[in-house]
Amino acid sequence: MVADNTPVIIGVGQYSERVGEPGYEALSYMDLAGRALAAAIADSSASEPVSPEIDTLAAIRAFEMSRPDRKPPFGAANNVPRAIAGRVGANPKRAILTTTGGQTNQKLVGEFARDIAAGESQCAVVVGSEAISTVLALSAKGEKPDWSEEVEGDFEDQGFGVEGLLEPSLFAHGATGAIPLYALAENARRAKLCKSLDGYRRDIGELFEPFTKVAAANPHAAAQVKRSAEELATVTERNRIVAEPYTRMTVARDQVNQAAAVIIASAGLARKLGIPEDKWVHIHAVTSATELKLSERPDLSANPASLASVDAALARAGKGIADMQYIDFYSCFAIPVFNQIDHFGLTVDDPRGLTLTGGLPFFGGAGNNYSAHAICEAVQSTRGDRGSFALVGANGGWMSKYAAGVYSTEPADWSANDRYEKLPLADNAVPAGKGDFERATVETYTINNAKKGSVAVWLGRNEAGERVSGNADLSDEPTRAAFDGGEPFGAKLTVRQKNGRNIGRIA
Incomplete structure (x- = not known):
């Protein structure tokens, strides 16, 4: 008998639409999220109404609401979580607009499960959406619908x-932005x-x-096209370099209209609502970790916090990577996946696959809500393969x-309420260079092809061993040759300061 205060996932839902396809409605963020939450409620197969029992609802911050200097071009609700809740007739005691970050929804599953195990909540929702594709399509036509809403009630x-x-x-x-910053880490791994x-x-x-094969079969994917390794890797006019070493097809796809929701409840409430136990999916472990800033990392190619997070989750679940029948490694770019498979000794053609959705470059979901889709797929996969385990x-x-x-x-036994763990921050940050310097050794680089032109960015060490950054002077032929040729690693630069920037030339 599963204890009444055991947290279980009772429902998951996804909703998507693609511009120009039959049935396309140009839905707002709130409408997309409401459709996904309604789908999650229906998925639970409850015999009693679920909406009145939702006491906590967290709305994942949409990408266009994720920075202080950005506003949704068509507006949004003044109270996003309660606007979404209202679409399914819910009135949670606690409504939350979350912080930015693709880890947020997975982290919240752990936090809400902990709250349920402690008796502080009975039913919690994590829901989010993106409508970037619609915003771009309507803006291109000069259309500007009003998505603003005034919704009463408090929220965090x-x-x-x-x-x-x-x-x-x-x-x-x-x-x-994300593309050049990830490219710096990716090239560091390439150098290694x-x-x-x-x-x-x-x-x-x-x-x-x-990943493209999984996306091609996923009805919610933004790009339902199988592509070969050669097609993804070959530089063409259509598949241009966005930042070395990335071609356009291999970076996270942000032009999506997608939403996903996850409902977690106590086992006691699930019974009260008449939710069949074959719908329940148990949360065996959740861990969260924070990494040092990119420029502070001793190894610019590595991400030890992510590895520690996965290791700790597997350990708390009493399992190893070999016990995971279903895996979804976050794949906004290649290196977060490479870090995991390097660590676990997996291959790119692991028969289990490394994605459940098709991955961010092909399924889509750039922003903050992708992993809610991965959790939805994990829940459906384990329901269909009872006794199996999934890792997200x-x-x-x-x-x-x-x-x-x-x-x-x-x-999963939650009697000790110790299945959610927040890991400590590392204390081995590389010191940052202070003030001007004359020489540096290149550790990694990228050439970022932005709208304003191409710029070569490097990270390295100054004479004192401190971490410094700068631009390569591409007007200097030896410097251009080293950076354009993709092999500036270990190069000694002479550095001058100009307009607040460090400009390096091959010494």
């Missing part, structure tokens, strides 16, 4: 949560493996080819935060 605004993601020196040198640019792009293509790894920032979860229809 947890803030943007981007403080730990700020890298002022890197931003100042042109690494201003002594791979050429073409060879490493081929590795990325081979990693992601199986969720990543936020520039491999800055991570949360991992282990799921199964097998019961």
Whole structure:
């Protein structure tokens, strides 16, 4: 008999639409999320109404609401969580607008499960959505619908949560978004493996080819097209380099209209609501971890916090990676996946697959809510394969935060309420350079192809061994040759300061 205060996932739901396809409605963030939550309620097969029992609802912050300097172009509800709740007739005591980060939904599953086990909640929802594709499509036509809503009631605004993601020196040198920041880490791994640019792009293509096959079969995927490793790796006009070593097809796809919701309840409430036990999926472990800033990491190619998070979740579940029949490693770019399979000794063609959705470049879901879709797929997979286990790894920032979860229809004992763990931050940060410097050694780099032109960004060490960043002077032929050729690693630069930037030339 599963104890009444045991947290169980009782319902999951996804909703999506693609611009121009039959049935397309150009739904707002709130409408998409409401459809997903309604689908999750229906998925529970409850014989009694679920909505009145929802006491906690967390709305994942949409991508276009994720920075203080950005506003949703068509507006949004003044109270996003209660706007979503109202679409299914719910009135939770606790309504939350979450912080930014792709790990947030997985982390919240752990936090809400802990609250339920402690008797502080009976039914909690994690729900989020993105409508970026619709925003772009309507804006291109000059249309501007009004998605604003005035909704009464209090809610907890947890803030943007981007403080730990700020890298002022890197931003100042042109690494201003996820693509170049991940590319810096990716090239560091390439250097460690002594791979050429073409060879490493081929590795990325081979990693992601199986992902495209999963996406092609997923009705919610943004890109339902199978692609070969060669097609993904080959640089063409359509598959241009966005930042070395990434081609356009191998980075997270942000043009999506997708939503997903997860409902967690106490076993006692699930019984009261008449939810069949074959719908219950147990939460065996959830862990969350925070990484050092990118520029502080001793090994720029590594992400030990993510590995520790997955290791700890597996250990608390009493399982190993070999026991996971279903796996979804967060795949906004290749390196978060590479880090996991390097650590566990997995291959890119592991017969279990490394994604349940098709992955972020193909399924879509860039922003903050992708892993809710992965959790939905994990729940459905374990329900259909009773006794099996699923692992979901969720990543936020520039491999800055991570949360991992282990799921199964097998019961999990929450009597000690110790299945959610927050891991400590590492204390081995590399010191940042202070003030001007004259020489540096390149550790990693990328050439970021932005709208304003291409810029070569590097990270390295100054003469004092401190971590510094700068731009390569591509007007200097030896410097251009080293960076364009993809092999500036270990290069000695002479550095001058200009307009607040560090400009390096091959010494």
